[in-house]
Amino acid sequence: MGETRKWVTMGDVAARAGVGKITVSRALRTPSKVSPATLEKVRAAVAELGYVLDETAGALSSQRSRIVGALVSTLEDSVFASTVRGLTEGLSEGGLQLLLSATQYDPETEAALIPTILGRRPEALVLTSADHTPAARDMLNRAGIPVLELWELPDHPVHTAVGFSNRAAGAAITRHLVETGRRNIVFLKVDRTHDARGALRMAGFLNESAGLPGSQTHHVPEAPGATAPDYGAQGLREILERLPETDAVICTSDIIASGVLCEAQRMGLEVPGRLAIAGFGDFDISGDSGLALTTLKIDGYAIGRRAAELILAPGAMEPLRIDMGFTLVRRATT
Amino acid sequence: MGETRKWVTMGDVAARAGVGKITVSRALRTPSKVSPATLEKVRAAVAELGYVLDETAGALSSQRSRIVGALVSTLEDSVFASTVRGLTEGLSEGGLQLLLSATQYDPETEAALIPTILGRRPEALVLTSADHTPAARDMLNRAGIPVLELWELPDHPVHTAVGFSNRAAGAAITRHLVETGRRNIVFLKVDRTHDARGALRMAGFLNESAGLPGSQTHHVPEAPGATAPDYGAQGLREILERLPETDAVICTSDIIASGVLCEAQRMGLEVPGRLAIAGFGDFDISGDSGLALTTLKIDGYAIGRRAAELILAPGAMEPLRIDMGFTLVRRATT
């Protein structure tokens, strides 16, 4: 490194180019408002000095942070990661950057993170959950910026929602199993304290399977250190012990389903002959080259992209409720 | 929406609490420097007005953005996501936030993103790649902040590196296969333009397998729309056609390995009897409850955490080169 170099300022660039500061600002922000000759001089000075516009100062004077905050439940799940990519790509077209944090599925953590994000004066706030503490809800309401809840369609969104009906999703996968002849379907659920989406899908299952006495839910307690496939494998063993008639298992994620599928193979159960397995999310490994898992596909990228569009649109403060739907992908496990 | 509400400022809070602005600032930033009684008054005023500190102004006046920039190759890969979590958690203990973007493994994209991040005047910059364009390298050098390259240990790091030797990793997995009796080992590589880590692991493989005439590399071209398991499945078919003697396949990720494993099962190949399969990354699905894949485990979370520690440490400007190592996890596929 060497000396602790101070940042070059716009004034330095202006002096170097022989123009006023404001012209440098215009050259960088709105090049069309500067004559080609001046633009060239400024660009040369910028390049020589290695100047980079200071957004911290720009944000203050223009009262526009050019930042959008995002609170995702977790990044270690490719579905949300796709949403983040969609958001980032979409927002970058409008010159906005994403300030990201993860709540680890905990509303209290979310509530603690909201002020730290709001402190950056974001122009919008995106959340991948609709489960907020009262304090969080209050902060979101007072923030005075568009708030977008993704991956759900809550009855009472804070502001705008872009997602799909988890209840309908749970019903759809159940219907598919019923239509393919299954009668003793078990919905495998990991009991997390905060899993509103999983609970809604389970509700959809319960509603759809109401007439099937052999269909039930099975709960696996959350355990520290356990991975999603562990829950699947353990769940399957318990299910077959408790409900040996079971002919189909619905999981709340493909990763859990991978545990069910691999355990079934180890037990010598024929899939889908003896047991059908359905997942959720359509991850890479679920494709035909991999586990060939029947699953519900949600286009997380599209959700993020759509959210970005809404933020950049002129009437972003208008509340909306957008259903992005889902797709049933039938593969070899049903 | 309603009226375009202006943000409450520190002055409003000060007036409400009957103290000076600066006291409000201290109450929020360094509560220990304010008397308990005053602190209480300020806190009450803050709560009543719903005030949130404006970091955009704070950053300018204190010349500290409290932001760390991060450029990851992709978020849609749980290994980097873990690193991001480790970073976020570690940095939050020092009051720093992460400004994140994804380069999609493209150095040109990286070079384009660097100025946008530098514009926020971050206090450090983290990269999950050591493959930079000359222009990018130049910007990083001039930035005057700590630059951390993760997941690699380049010969000439820009500044600080926290990672492991990909070459040694490739050698280690090869050695394991040789020690377990394999002689015709194929290293399956997806030919991405920018995959320095994969190339290094392949180099480690080539070095270690030099004395084995039956050992080779097999390249699969990158194809738009293809998923990682597709590469694995396709690769295995091509390998068995071209090199029928093959008794082991090394993949550059567990997801690719999942394609190889599932394809092998479909072809009726006994694993690991007829064919051994090794992956890379130790994803959730690779565990004993899932695919039970032999793999190299890298603790991405620890890498992120360590990087955060280095950034927060007093001598953060001292270049370092930290080897976090890796672990061979032997499971059912070798």
Added chain:
DNA sequence: CGACTCGATGGTATCGATACCATCGCTTGC
């Protein structure tokens, strides 16, 4: 008892870019 220390608090300048308004020079139209 006075000088001194220390904790608590406030006033003012400042960070760097941008908004707003003014200015300047050149073209255009009558």
Added chain:
DNA sequence: GCAAGCGATGGTATCGATACCATCGAGTCG
């Protein structure tokens, strides 16, 4: 030929919090 119009450019105030220094009062020590 002159006023109006317009593109290009600059000066100055401003955004909101914090650094720095000053102040003030209460204790402490010799």
